[in-house]
Amino acid sequence: MDIEYVRPSEIEKRSFEIITRELDQKGITLDERYAPVIKRCIHTTADFDYVETLKFSKNAADAFKSLILNGAAIVTDTNMALSGINKKELEKYGCSIHCYMADEEIARQASERGVTRASVSMEKAMTINKPVIFVIGNAPTALITIREHYDRGYKPAFVIGVPVGFVNVEAAKELIIDSEMEYIVNRGRKGGSNVAAAICNALLYMMRDGLL
Numbered sequence: 189m190d191i192e193y194v195r196p197s198e199i200e201k202r203s204f205e206i207i208t209r210e211l212d213q214k215g216i217t218l219d220e221r222y223a224p225v226i227k228r229c230i231h232t233t234a235d236f237d238y239v240e241t242l243k244f245s246k247n248a249a250d251a252f253k254s255l256i257l258n259g260a261a262i263v264t265d266t267n268m269a270l271s272g273i274n275k276k277e278l279e280k281y282g283c284s285i286h287c288y289m290a291d292e293e294i295a296r297q298a299s300e301r302g303v304t305r306a307s308v309s310m311e312k313a314m315t316i317n318k319p320v321i322f323v324i325g326n327a328p329t330a331l332i333t334i335r336e337h338y339d340r341g342y343k344p345a346f347v348i349g350v351p352v353g354f355v356n357v358e359a360a361k362e363l364i365i366d367s368e369m370e371y372i373v374n375r376g377r378k379g380g381s382n383v384a385a386a387i388c389n390a391l392l393y394m395m396r397d398g399l400l
Contacts, residue, residue: 203231210236221249224399225372228390232382241375243365248346251370252391253400255319255345256281263313264323264384265289265306265330265351272385273323277392288312306330311337319345325384326351328360335363347371348387350379 229238259282270287288309298305306327394400
């Protein structure tokens, strides 16, 4: 296989061209509304399974846009996701972004209660006095906690739920899908903090480019 010489500034563009071409070759037509999100997940992972497994609530795109325009808070379950989300785009709308996983108080409470730090982090996020977009790429217990509090009356503004792994991952995702929440969830075991950040960024870039 020959090496393709591409300028550094053109690598991402070329990647998306390849993705689009291969989708066409496979005879796959994406929902135009969410094509940029799906393609960015494929770009991040080189995995075309996201065409089939990425699921969107009925009003996901419009709900996300409205929340961002109104300065919502974003809470992630990893510092990796936190670092991967485009802060300059968020700053345009006055949105804040947080990750509580490394907080000493979160660790102390989790140890005392025998629960995960992700679970306690989600509970702290629920005390933020503005709508919260939860961006979950690692911890299924974060999704389980969100659903438990949803059943008690808490209304998450939006959930990006794409934890990766084996223990409770698939079931936790189904808890979000099987609700009236606004969400983007990847069914199955695949996902990760990089995918969670990619989904958030894809939506932000759609807003920037007038596609949303």
